[in-house]
Amino acid sequence: MPKLHPYEEQLDPLGFFQHGHPSRERVLEWFGLSESQAREIRKITPRDGPGLEPQDSLIAQLAYLANAVTMALAADSSKAHQWFLTRNPLLGDVAPLDMIKLGRIYRLETWIENARRDASD
Template sequence: MGASQSLFSTVHQNDPLNFRVDNATNYQAVSDFLKFDKAELAKIAGVRETSIRFDNKIPADLRERLDQIANICSLVAEYFDGDSYKTALWFKTPNPMLGDVTPRDMIRLGRYKRLLKFINESRSAYASQTAETKAENANA
């Protein structure tokens, strides 16, 4: 993977889970995808539970965090070719690479940066492995 590819690989290339509507993120859809309740969203964003809303008065901290979560979900969905079922299942399944914690819980517990790093490292390794396989097949 070239330097420019890895530089931009931290952001999803398309919208496989349809989180964008009219050129804006549908924050309710992001929350619904991972089945976060208001208490969990408040903890994730560091805001009061009573301030949780998804209209144009959404708290800035919640908006920022949900944009990051939407990106994480979309990066994983790209790996699964946009399959929302497989993507949701991945987020709900304890992962031994994450200490047997579910990726959803990593986000819920505020460890989304560690999760994003894990996803990006995995995507990079997968891209390198795929490139090597293609090169071997071309030389065969």
């Protein structure tokens, strides 16, 4: 397997991607989700990414969100994991993982992107 460029490693601190594709097993394990939960989330999540199968799109989104939060927390994967499990008053007192399970992944993604943008301003 070719070694990732250092910039790519920075974008994937959790090491989910291999050859440009997220490892389904690693992503689901990190989030503590089963295959059946992933299928259910996919059914209730409204849209897909371009050129991806629906399940691949979900896995790519989850990998992106986990990596984005991990990078925002100084590459501390345990803090990032805990963040997804903890109820957040800024998200309506719902845990981010619960938002994902409720099919609100795009709303969560928008919130994370806005928070990262606000932090960099």
